[in-house]
Amino acid sequence: MEGVGLNDYLLVGAVLFVAGVVCMATKRNAIGVLMGVELVLNGANVNFVAFAHYTSLGLDGQIVSLFVIVLAAAEAAVALAIALNFYNNHLTIDVDKANDLQG
């Protein structure tokens, strides 16, 4: 066993990404969708860190990951506020009901 290589990390990232996308696409609960978003972001973070580690990029990937984590936290705060507001107005957080902008 040669240990863990870049491809393994990429595989984990891809799995996380796909799981997140599937989560976003299937969950009707807004909180579930947010969770899917987090999974997608973290799948990307894994890729950043892996590429930074296995190539000569230095610490760039890690720094970008840190930014992504911060942005994800901010995004989650905003999204939760939207969800709360939506609940206050519609007494539900089912995203299928949030179709007011339908063309």
Place this chain on the structure above:
Amino acid sequence: MSFETLTQEIDCTRETLKWLLTVAWLLPLFGFVVEVFGGYWGDRKCKYASYFAVFCIASGFICSSAAMIVWQDKTEWGERSAASSGHGAVAHAAAEHTEAVGNHEYQMPTSFTGSFYSLGKFGDLEVSLDYYIDSLTLVMFVMVTLIATCIHLFAIGYMRDELTDDYVDHQVHTSDGGHFHRPGRFYRFFSYMSLFSFSMLGLVLAGNIFQVFIFWELVGICSYLLIGFYVERKSASTAANKAFIMNRVGDFGFLIGLMVLWTYFGTFSFVTVDQTGQSDGGLFYMVRGHDGELQVDEEANAVTLHTNSEVPQQIPYYLLVVAGLGIFAGCIGKSAQFPLQTWLPDAMEGPTPVSALVHSATMVAAGVYLAGRFFPMFTPEVLLTIAYVGCITLFLAATIAVVATDIKRVLAYSTISQLGYMMLGIGVFGWGAGLFHLITHAFFKSLMFLASGSVIVGCHHEQEMPKMGGLWRKMPVTAFTMLIGVIAISGLAIPGSQLLFGEILAFSGFHSKDAIVASAMTFVSVNPVHFLLYIVPLVTAGITAFYMFRLWFYTFVGEPRDKEIHDHAQESPWIMILPLIVLSVFAAGVAVGGESGQLFKLLGDSEPIGVAAGTTDAGMIGLNLPGHAAIHQHHASAGVQALLVAFAGAVIAFLFYGARVVDPAEIKRNLGGLHNFLVEKWRFDELYDVMFVRPVHVIAAGCTWFDRTIIDGVLHGTVKIAIWMSGWHRRFDEGIVDGLVNLVGNSTFAFGRSLRVFQTGQLRQYIMFIAVGVLTLFVLLFIAFPK
């Protein structure tokens, strides 16, 4: 007297005269402003406007008289002119003046000039308000202010009907059959009169020909306003228009004259003088120099001008004639000379004081005044024209006056005739005689007009003489003063009185008319070709006496022809009688002494250089112009002839209308054609109608046709084509341009509509779209760029 003292003395006199006359000139303007505003806001029933107007003009008279006394004092009461231009003496003032300065003798200049205010400068030409004061100016000032004062006083009485809020004009009928009602216009009358006085005095004081033109137009507009005073009367407004338009015809010539002068002389000033009163520039000096001779350059056919510059300046001879004729054309219009005489009789539509002041004594005399003032500029050809125009006018107007029955119209025609005499006098080189008659005529004609005004008021605005008669019992003062005027204008004298009293006893008209006839006689004796210039005025002197006595007999003696009018007739109030008496004194005595009297001597001071000597074979037509000595030789015989003719006229009038020995009606029947011809005023109005009015109508009709058919046709055709074109344009616009625009819009709209189906509003679907889209992109990238 040293040179310095002399110039100091001259400066002092100039300033005194200038300020006295300026005050006299501007006071009526002040009066005008006050009366216009005060009257407009004031009570229609109060007389303050008239009092103020009288105050202004009377103060003017006092100032003018003071100026006259100053002048007379400085010129030793006419002794100087007697010495310098006495009969046969040929010394001229300028040369004598130089001599006088050399000898340290006291000698005043004959004129004072200067400038009040510069209006503007156009290249070399400066237009300014100047003054030109000589004895003629002073005489005119005193005459105008004195007569105007009398007439203002008279008008207070004459215009009293206007002192009301509800004036009924009986000569204007409204559509409902009643008379026209309006507020009284007492103040307006007096403000116009003040404005007129101001304009007339300005005209006389003017120091350059352009300023004369300004005031010329101002008196014109005053005349227009006063003729049209009863503006609601059709006849009055038409007469005002006629007067104004006729004067425009003359003023057109005036303007042409001004243009010629401007072009060739570069100045409008009459004369400019240096410190000692020696002329050194201006129109008169440039043409005549110091000796009064025209310097005609035979080869170039031009007149050499006197200038201070080294470069010789010339004006073509014919243009000098044109300038003279142009200025004289203005005089023709203003003085109602042939062929523009028709406006003056119609001007009698104005109130009688206006006729007395404006249309007999002063304004119409302005034409004669200008002809006299501008005399040095006239070439012999122009003088001959002036003489003939005057000659035609005086005969023409006198014949019409014989048949006129309206008392004011008789006087109007007699005014035209007398103005003709003045023009004739000036034209035949009797400069002094013409202006002498101007002054004497002003007094006796204003007197007669006021007397006729008194008659008209006394007869309750009846002007037709056939309805009067026997009025002397009712209004003795009017009749008596009128008789003085009639005798004065007729030129009657007491024959043989010179043997008893040393000089002939006569009223003013005799002396001045005598002077004119003598000048004419002398002129004819040296130019026998122009014999008509003597025969016609001599005969007309008889006609004048005839129609004036006819007027007097018709009005004041005999049986009353209209009982009602006679019964209601009454003498006018004292305010109207007083001016009559004052004027009759002047009409009788203003020319005392004849040609050796004060007035004539005073006028002689202003006589243009060279008139006293006379010239022979002058101008292009070789005219002989007689001097004083020659005229004096003919004086006695001319006087006798004129007197005989005048007596004949007066006696015939007495036989016709006083004693009734001959019945005028029978003569009227026998000479019906001639009578009608005269009653229709020689058919001049009809002639002008045919010559000018109808052709204008025909041309206007042609123009109308051209306008209506050709120009309108072209316009309408163009419009139709434009409408047809725009129809096609509209189709193109609506079909193609709009279609394209709509197509773009519609297709964009349809595309947008088709994209709506993707906007489902389902969050999960959007995510699916993103995922599938990203996947598709990757697949496509791999296909497009395989390793």
